[in-house]
Amino acid sequence: MQRLPTAISKAPTAGAFIFKFRLPSGWVLAALLIAMLTLVPVAVVLSSLITPEREIWTHLVEYQLPQLLTNTFWLVLGVGLGVAIIGVSLAWLTAVCEFPGRRQFSWALLLPLAIPAYVTAFVAIGLLDFTGPVQTLAREWWGPIEFPPIRSSGGVIAVMTLALYPYVYLIARNAFLTQGKHALEVAQSLGLSPTVGFFRVALPMARPWIVGGVMLALMETLADFGTVAVFNYDTFTTAIYKAWFSLFSLQAASQLASLLIVFVLVVLLAEQQTRTRMHYTQTGKHSVQARILLTGARAWLAAGFCLAVLALGFIIPVTQLLLWASEVVEQDLDARYLDFFWHSLALASFAALLAGAVALLLSYSARQHPGLLLRMTARIATIGYALPGAVLAVGVFIPVAWLDNQFVAAGWVQSPLLQGSLMVMLLAYLVRFLAVAHSPIESQMHRITRSVDEAARSLGVSGVSLIARVHLPMLRGGLLTAAALVFVDVMKEMPITLMTRPFGWDTLAVRVFEMTSGGEWNRAALPAVALVLAGLAPVVVLTRYRSK
Amino acid sequence: MLLELKHVSQSYAARRVLRDLSFVLNTGDIGCLLGPSGCGKTTVLRAIAGFEPITGGEIVLNGERVSAPGFIVPAEKRRIGMVFQDYALFPHLNVAANVGFGLHGQSRTERNKRVEELLQTVGLGGSGQAYPHELSGGQQQRVALARALAPCPNLLLMDEPFSNLDVELRERLSLEVRDILKQQGATAIIVTHDQHEAFAMGDMIGVMHDGEIQQWDKAYNLYHLPKNRFVADFVGQGVLLPGKVLDANQVEIELGTLYSKTPGACSPVGCNEGSNKGSEVEVLLRPDDIIHDDASPLLAQVEHKAFRGADILYTLRLPGGNRVLSLVPSHHNHAIGEWIGIRLEVDHVVAFPKIKNAAS
Numbered sequence A: 001m002q003r004l005p006t007a008i009s010k011a012p013t014a015g016a017f018i019f020k021f022r023l024p025s026g027w028v029l030a031a032l033l034i035a036m037l038t039l040v041p042v043a044v045v046l047s048s049l050i051t052p053e054r055e056i057w058t059h060l061v062e063y064q065l066p067q068l069l070t071n072t073f074w075l076v077l078g079v080g081l082g083v084a085i086i087g088v089s090l091a092w093l094t095a096v097c098e099f100p101g102r103r104q105f106s107w108a109l110l111l112p113l114a115i116p117a118y119v120t121a122f123v124a125i126g127l128l129d130f131t132g133p134v135q136t137l138a139r140e141w142w143g144p145i146e147f148p149p150i151r152s153s154g155g156v157i158a159v160m161t162l163a164l165y166p167y168v169y170l171i172a173r174n175a176f177l178t179q180g181k182h183a184l185e186v187a188q189s190l191g192l193s194p195t196v197g198f199f200r201v202a203l204p205m206a207r208p209w210i211v212g213g214v215m216l217a218l219m220e221t222l223a224d225f226g227t228v229a230v231f232n233y234d235t236f237t238t239a240i241y242k243a244w245f246s247l248f249s250l251q252a253a254s255q256l257a258s259l260l261i262v263f264v265l266v267v268l269l270a271e272q273q274t275r276t277r278m279h280y281t282q283t284g285k286h287s288v289q290a291r292i293l294l295t296g297a298r299a300w301l302a303a304g305f306c307l308a309v310l311a312l313g314f315i316i317p318v319t320q321l322l323l324w325a326s327e328v329v330e331q332d333l334d335a336r337y338l339d340f341f342w343h344s345l346a347l348a349s350f351a352a353l354l355a356g357a358v359a360l361l362l363s364y365s366a367r368q369h370p371g372l373l374l375r376m377t378a379r380i381a382t383i384g385y386a387l388p389g390a391v392l393a394v395g396v397f398i399p400v401a402w403l404d405n406q407f408v409a410a411g412w413v414q415s416p417l418l419q420g421s422l423m424v425m426l427l428a429y430l431v432r433f434l435a436v437a438h439s440p441i442e443s444q445m446h447r448i449t450r451s452v453d454e455a456a457r458s459l460g461v462s463g464v465s466l467i468a469r470v471h472l473p474m475l476r477g478g479l480l481t482a483a484a485l486v487f488v489d490v491m492k493e494m495p496i497t498l499m500t501r502p503f504g505w506d507t508l509a510v511r512v513f514e515m516t517s518g519g520e521w522n523r524a525a526l527p528a529v530a531l532v533l534a535g536l537a538p539v540v541v542l543t544r545y546r547s548k
Numbered sequence B: 001m002l003l004e005l006k007h008v009s010q011s012y013a014a015r016r017v018l019r020d021l022s023f024v025l026n027t028g029d030i031g032c033l034l035g036p037s038g039c040g041k042t043t044v045l046r047a048i049a050g051f052e053p054i055t056g057g058e059i060v061l062n063g064e065r066v067s068a069p070g071f072i073v074p075a076e077k078r079r080i081g082m083v084f085q086d087y088a089l090f091p092h093l094n095v096a097a098n099v100g101f102g103l104h105g106q107s108r109t110e111r112n113k114r115v116e117e118l119l120q121t122v123g124l125g126g127s128g129q130a131y132p133h134e135l136s137g138g139q140q141q142r143v144a145l146a147r148a149l150a151p152c153p154n155l156l157l158m159d160e161p162f163s164n165l166d167v168e169l170r171e172r173l174s175l176e177v178r179d180i181l182k183q184q185g186a187t188a189i190i191v192t193h194d195q196h197e198a199f200a201m202g203d204m205i206g207v208m209h210d211g212e213i214q215q216w217d218k219a220y221n222l223y224h225l226p227k228n229r230f231v232a233d234f235v236g237q238g239v240l241l242p243g244k245v246l247d248a249n250q251v252e253i254e255l256g257t258l259y260s261k262t263p264g265a266c267s268p269v270g271c272n273e274g275s276n277k278g279s280e281v282e283v284l285l286r287p288d289d290i291i292h293d294d295a296s297p298l299l300a301q302v303e304h305k306a307f308r309g310a311d312i313l314y315t316l317r318l319p320g321g322n323r324v325l326s327l328v329p330s331h332h333n334h335a336i337g338e339w340i341g342i343r344l345e346v347d348h349v350v351a352f353p354k355i356k357n358a359a360s
Helices: A004-019 A026-050 A054-096 A102-108 A117-128 A133-142 A153-178 A181-189 A194-223 A226-230 A236-245 A250-275 A296-332 A335-368 A372-381 A389-410 A422-445 A450-458 A463-492 A495-500 A508-517 A521-547 B041-049 B095-102 B108-121 B137-149 B167-184 B195-201 B219-224 B229-234
Strands: B003-012 B015-025 B030-034 B056-061 B064-068 B080-083 B155-159 B188-192 B204-209 B212-217 B239-247 B250-253 B256-259 B280-285 B290-292 B299-307 B311-317 B323-329 B339-344 B350-353
Touching: A026 A250, A026 A335, A026 A372, A026 A389, A026 A422, A054 A102, A054 A153, A054 A194, A054 A236, A054 A250, A054 A296, A102 A296, A117 A133, A117 A153, A117 A226, A117 A296, A117 A508, A117 A521, A153 A194, A153 A226, A153 A296, A181 A194, A194 A236, A194 A250, A226 A236, A226 A508, A236 A250, A236 A389, A236 A495, A250 A389, A296 A521, A335 A372, A335 A422, A335 A463, A335 A508, A335 A521, A372 A422, A389 A422, A389 A495, A422 A463, A422 A495, A450 A463, A450 B080, A463 A508, A463 A521, A495 A508, A508 A521, B003 B041, B015 B041, B015 B056, B015 B204, B015 B212, B030 B041, B030 B167, B030 B195, B041 B056, B041 B080, B041 B155, B041 B188, B080 B137, B095 B108, B095 B137, B108 B137, B108 B167, B137 B155, B137 B167, B167 B195, B188 B195, B204 B219, B204 B229, B212 B219, B212 B229, B229 B350, B239 B323, B239 B350, B250 B280, B290 B323, B299 B323, B311 B339
Parallel strands: B030 B188, B030 B204, B080 B155, B155 B188
Antiparallel strands: B003 B015, B003 B056, B056 B064, B204 B212, B239 B250, B239 B280, B250 B256, B280 B350, B290 B339, B299 B311, B299 B339, B311 B323
């Protein structure tokens, strides 16, 4: 806490730095301010690493840390390997090979993206637990048999792998499609079989992309709260949540958050590192390439593998959700659901608008002032996608509470104004999802070249009229995509919502959390269906992009 | 006189991009700025359009000063149309809306009438509802032209307008665009690095190098009476042969003595001035100055040949070791190594002072 003034005083220093060269315009100031929104929570959380509180640390080290570290280690290792193997093999099959159903699988394999990992998690437990239908049926047929426990490292890893492999699949598939057939043909002309060619040519060429995809999946793994909570598998995010709610210890929560953020920053660094190495070896169209034709048993094996992943990751969970939901829909769907819907909808819409507007501002200011300063600013402002929601909740709450106390001390307000308001929650959403909104807007911004502006000016159109008649219409698609993506992400978001929502502001995701905490899978299915429906929207967008 | 540039210069940081640039363009004329990439020609265009400030001199449009150091009339107030290299069509608007974009303060019917009239002019009548991405490169080019012409600008600027098109289309369109501009009575400046394009379109052509205009002249004069070595080298083909000024209008080279028909026009050294008598010069010989003639006693050896369809460009080696180029109808097909007869037919004697230690 006492480090905070230092963190905030950085703002004017940074401003003065540019001041030497030229007057900072409103654009530059706005961009720097946005970057501060991201930097302050990170700095606040990291600062508690530098100022450890002895008592809390002793407690943590003795009782919690060994378990948390072991769990996190196995989770990261298992999910990392799992998504790499499944994602790359599916990408290779659908991008380069030919077998029955390949075209359908190539988009259908993205569908698991629509289901939040915590939903797959509770469906898996509901199905496979001791009292679940699978084990019950098995006992009926074959008598008492021993199943491996589903609530274990293996279970969590399997569920997370099924939920997160699409990140690797999507990116690796693009890499295989764009690296061109020529490299592989050269390998074949030099006497390598397709299989050997895959391991010696295609895989090494695609490595930066694959590593990038795995890093994204690992960020999600480290950030995950809902899945591990369903499995009672303690990681840093659940520990932060417990410290926050059960122990009411902000200090313990921030100490844990500071450790987690170090892991995250390491992964983030690795991911940013691989990005610079992603150069397309062959740009342009996906060549109409001769695919490797799989025949006989190999073809059916390939199709079977794709189908199995799709079934486990999407078809079975969705079917089970629908069954459960239909069981309870009559008794459960009452007036409270209007509130859940309304809250989810309002929060997601507002966050989408906010993130869209801020991302637009950020992208626009970088356009008005091309150069290293604003490029770095945008880079910093958008690292929030790597920050776990539980960490952000802590990082945003602490400075806001501090501000509140200052206001009260100054006598401006009677009681704390900001904490416990929607503002904290929206701020945390904004930081977390700014990158999601920024990238589609940024990619459309690149289409507005300098000559487009100049063409308009030479035709007598400038200033506000230029923005209204040219810029906004040209950015419309990017803005809509940005808003839609943020909307869905906020709908699904769990830890920030749980930790910072004002009293009584329950959303669909909160409802899922509460029902799964009580083990009432069928009652959790009802809100989960709504979340999956919303989640399908960005997947449709993705498949549309790819088919272009 | 519509446009006048007076001693315009511009520098970015320490680098001078334009230096002491002056030329005049009359109403209805088409001017071309020709030069290799990086010579500053696009910067001139952008300065005239009002997108770039200038650091020296002034630009006068229609008798009104529009640019001077520290003073600039913004682009949107100049009524100067511009066609960009990448066309810069607005992708969210259809063709008709693109063309009508700059028509302010007119009724809808007036605007529609003007748009359709222009689309007819550029050969795209009835395509108003199409979107830019549905058009070919050549069609996008025409839309860009129509859009720039729509508000009847004082002056039209075109930046490498045909560089994104393939060669055949480029030649056809450049003639077509010239006709359209003349028909509309437009005054225009076209920037290009392609001399054929400049010759085809420009009434006046400025050859630029290193931020300076080397020569502002008609195409004929640029080719036959270049003012300096850069223009001689950049425009057309040719070689420089060593020679000596003999007397008024006379220069002696290996192939004989050249006489300038017009006294004093032995450009640019002025070989009729007594002070130059006996001085060493280099004489420009174009491929069309060397005529192949089997009857001629002057012989040269074929060293290299490039077949071009209607004619062959021979590189010939003279007995003294110098090389010349000769353009010969292609039915005179001689083998490499063969000695063939040539004679001189030089109408314009162009001689430059010899550079010490020059290799050629």
